[in-house]
Amino acid sequence: MMTPSARQTALHTAVSAAVRAPSVHNTQPWRFRLGADTIGVYADPDRRLPIADPDGRALRLSCGAAIFNARVALAHLGWSAETTLQPDAADPLHLAEIRLTAPHPATPGDQELFTAIGRRHSNRGPFMDTAVPMDVRARLVAAARAEGCWLDLILGPVAQHMVAELVDTADRLLRATPGYGAELASWIRERPSPDGVPRDAGGPTPEPQDLLTRRDFGGAPRAPGRDYESDPFVAVLGAYGHAPHDDLQAGQALQRVLLTATACGLATSLMSQPVDVPAIREQLRLGLHRGAPPQILLRAGYAVATGTTARRPLADVLAPMPTVTRGT
Structure with missing residues (x-):
């Protein structure tokens, strides 16, 4: 049985992987909220591009990439998880809920994808004239x-x-x-x-x-x-x-x-x-x-490797849990 602290460590690792996702102009238009065994993924409307992306399609595409990175990280850490898209019809900014379900051994494919998260970045320079097999x-x-x-x-x-x-x-x-x-x-x-x-x-x-x-x-x-x-x-x-x-x-x-x-x-x-x-x-x-x-x-x-672009610190993308007011 995984302890609550182990679950929280896994969730924080997943968010750290999520923010490595690509986004148009590296806007990083996402926020995350952690529960006891969940990651809520939210759109950050302040980072939408109103001219190039007036309906938020590119924002959602970017957040979808972040969701996948979180899924891969959890699988790498030995967790199976369920992902629900748009879980709250009353909150259009709440794009997904990722819930830990049970420990599950990571596969070689999980490990390969997780290792690639830190290496993937956009390379906008010329590529070699070598055909992709x-x-x-x-x-x-x-x-x-x-x-x-x-x-x-x-x-x-x-x-x-x-x-x-x-x-x-x-x-x-x-x-x-x-x-x-x-x-x-x-x-x-x-x-x-x-x-x-x-x-x-x-x-x-x-x-x-x-x-x-x-x-x-x-x-x-x-x-x-x-x-x-x-x-x-x-x-x-x-x-x-x-x-x-x-x-x-x-x-x-x-x-x-x-x-x-x-x-x-x-x-x-x-x-x-x-x-x-x-x-x-x-x-x-x-x-x-x-x-x-x-x-x-x-x-x-195929190309010569270039450097990665920076990401915001987790403190900037982790939203606090909502305050619950209890009756007396």
């Missing part, structure tokens, strides 16, 4: 499927250029949106910070010859001969619906894919511009022949 591609597709979602690989020059055009069009539309540039700039960091994207982690300055248009985080121009890969590995991830709980499900699938890629030695980065513009998102859905809109674009490949 077929068996690794199959593992990534299976990882999305294991979380009830789909991952479509963008194969061949025709499909790649179709997606590249949608990315470029979406990026131009977003940059023309009033307030978008200021919102992006507010998350670029010039000095060490527990959130946001440091300039040196944002990748080099985009150039016209790049196939995939990236966000400009004000990085330095890249060295000659360091162009981005001409045949990038790109995939699109989505759920089978488009309700808020599907966003959370997609976030969990995304993180399983990213951790699987990390375990396979791949670097990854994310592109959200074409799913941030509703009309472009619909064009991408139609091009993929999917019934529900895509959630995120994933780029993967």
